[in-house]
Amino acid sequence: MKPDAAYNPDPHAHPGLHAVAVVEAVKGTLAILAATGLEILGPAPLQHAIELLIARFQLGPAHGAMAWLASAINPGSLHLAAAAVLFYGIVHLVEAWGLWRAKAWASWLGCLTAAAYLPFDVYALFRHRGWLSLVIVAINLLVVWVLARDLLKRRR
Structure with missing residues (x-):
């Protein structure tokens, strides 16, 4: 398909694309940092944080969504969550690069x-x-x- 002369392929002619690219780059970077943090911290601090939330809000430690979440956190699930967040971040960074280049x-x-x-x-x-x-x-x-x-x- 031949590009129309009215459309300017120069990425600098589309400041809206640059603004969206910056937002996507920030989202991607934060996601990659979060995935890295999940891998560095491991499951113990997350389980401890959830237990503190359960105590703080006086939730039942043996039932409910927070109790299920605390029991579901293990090294395998943490690696899976980190991989999903890493993939999300990479997709947003690739999208940001593409938008910056129009x-x-x-x-x-x-x-x-x-x-x-x-x-x-x-x-x-x-x-x-x-x-x-x-x-x-x-x-x-x-x-x-x-x-x-x-x-x-x-x-x-």
Whole structure:
């Protein structure tokens, strides 16, 4: 497909893509740091933190979601969680690189993943009304709009 003369492939001509790329790079970096932290800390500090939460909020230590979580934390599950978070971080860093370079595949990836979060964000907005939920929905809508606009410009 021949690119249209009206679409400027120069990534510097698309500051919205750069803004989204920075957000994605930050998310990716934080996820990789979290995965690294999970591997370095191991299961013992996490189990201790959950036990402190159970005591602090006077939850039943033998039943409930927090008790299940404390019992589910083991080296195998921790490695699996760290691998999933690492994969998430790498995907976001690759997406950030692609958006910074104004790659069409990165706009597709970002638009689809951001749109996939929207139903959960809207649900959270109605379930937990507040300015933070509203800001999250607004940012996600803005990201979808910027990336969809980029894709539409490429198509013309």
